[in-house]
Amino acid sequence: MDRKKQIEICKSCKNKKFSLQQGIICSLTDAVPEFEESCPEYQEDIIVKEVKEEKPKKQLGTQEQNGKRKITTLFVILLLLSIPTLILSFNNFRLIGTYLIGLILQLLLFQVVLLGKNWAKIIMTILLVFGFSFSLSSMAQIHSSEELIFLIPMAIYSYGICLFSVDKDCIKFFNFFKEKQEQIGEHEQKGERKLVNLFLFLIAFEIFLSWLLEIHIKPINQSIIVKLMRILILLFVFYYVMQGKKWAKIITTILFIAGSIFMIIFFIKDTGYFLTILKMGMFNMQIILSIALIFFIPIVFYSYGIYLLNADKNCIKYFKQKNK
Numbered sequence: 001m002d003r004k005k006q007i008e009i010c011k012s013c014k015n016k017k018f019s020l021q022q023g024i025i026c027s028l029t030d031a032v033p034e035f036e037e038s039c040p041e042y043q044e045d046i047i048v049k050e051v052k053e054e055k056p057k058k059q060l061g062t063q064e065q066n067g068k069r070k071i072t073t074l075f076v077i078l079l080l081l082s083i084p085t086l087i088l089s090f091n092n093f094r095l096i097g098t099y100l101i102g103l104i105l106q107l108l109l110f111q112v113v114l115l116g117k118n119w120a121k122i123i124m125t126i127l128l129v130f131g132f133s134f135s136l137s138s139m140a141q142i143h144s145s146e147e148l149i150f151l152i153p154m155a156i157y158s159y160g161i162c163l164f165s166v167d168k169d170c171i172k173f174f175n176f177f178k179e180k181q182e183q184i185g186e187h188e189q190k191g192e193r194k195l196v197n198l199f200l201f202l203i204a205f206e207i208f209l210s211w212l213l214e215i216h217i218k219p220i221n222q223s224i225i226v227k228l229m230r231i232l233i234l235l236f237v238f239y240y241v242m243q244g245k246k247w248a249k250i251i252t253t254i255l256f257i258a259g260s261i262f263m264i265i266f267f268i269k270d271t272g273y274f275l276t277i278l279k280m281g282m283f284n285m286q287i288i289l290s291i292a293l294i295f296f297i298p299i300v301f302y303s304y305g306i307y308l309l310n311a312d313k314n315c316i317k318y319f320k321q322k323n324k
Helices: 003-011 046-053 062-091 093-114 118-141 145-165 168-183 186-216 222-242 246-269 271-279 285-310 313-322
Strands: 016-019 023-026
Touching: 003 023, 062 093, 062 145, 062 168, 093 118, 093 222, 118 145, 118 168, 186 222, 186 285, 186 313, 222 246, 246 285
Parallel strands: none
Antiparallel strands: 016 023
């Protein structure tokens, strides 16, 4: 065996030693390696092996960054396009709640697309095709100069369809995340799935409660606005938690702790009311379900979220992988 191959083996051995005159030598013999096939004193250095085998963290290249910028620009334009509809709905309480929930779902989809999820890209493309078809159909039914206004959304939807289907930069952007996903281990993938499921449930639950408030409370009051703000905060931290940002993880943990404490205080405060209902014999299944929806389900999932972010092994490995 030549000197070069011997040195490569010695580099990953615990018994290696460095000499200014001879380079890498054996610490047991203080001599250069002389073995032919294998060294009887070889002991693998696990730390050196892990560093050697560790794959460098992939970074977004110029094309991928261009793709991300194009997608972000499209999303900003789509959000601006939805503002006039939202403003017009302010006179109708039920409509504004529906449009705000739709806007939140739109923001959630945008965030998942920017995380490079292929299924989100497919859903977004389908929605853009549907939007283009609807605008074309509306334009065909209006026989006046007003039909020209539909050319603006049609152009935007067409641009979005082209971005997700044939634009090279955007294809590179999604391929980048696909390759990155393939490098993630099984534990990290489980951690990612757990976090996504947690946030999706919490957002869906908040939307459901907002919908209930919209049906039962008239006119519009602070409680719905507060809930919608909570959903927007959840969307914001969700994006950065999935990016592995430590500050987002800390803020989310604080929000979950605060939410749990608030629900417990709120329940204790209303204990007298529930006892009164119980004494009156009105404690039926509907009231039990209401208490579970308003108090206990959020507490359970806030507690589960705190556990996931700080103690779950899969999620901890996911954060470590993101911060390499």
